[in-house]
Amino acid sequence: MRNKNITIDGLAQMVQKEFSEVNQKLGKLDKSIERLDKNDQIIIKRLEGVVYRTEFEKLENRVVELENLLAINAKRG
Numbered sequence: 001m002r003n004k005n006i007t008i009d010g011l012a013q014m015v016q017k018e019f020s021e022v023n024q025k026l027g028k029l030d031k032s033i034e035r036l037d038k039n040d041q042i043i044i045k046r047l048e049g050v051v052y053r054t055e056f057e058k059l060e061n062r063v064v065e066l067e068n069l070l071a072i073n074a075k076r077g
Helices: 008-047 054-068
Strands: none
Touching: none
16 A cells, blocks of 8 residues: 555545535435424324224223113124
């Protein structure tokens, strides 16, 4: 490997170039994160009012118990 003479100015330019590239990548990452945040908010709004399966099954069991207590023959489907 051959030995290169690097000046302070040359080193500063190389470092500046690398920082600039990192800054551009971080900018793209920020935009991607913003899109993900927006998509999360859309999903959360769609899930508002949605009942979890376990909650639904518990309520269904309670209805069956009430029907049995009241001797109601309800059609189940």
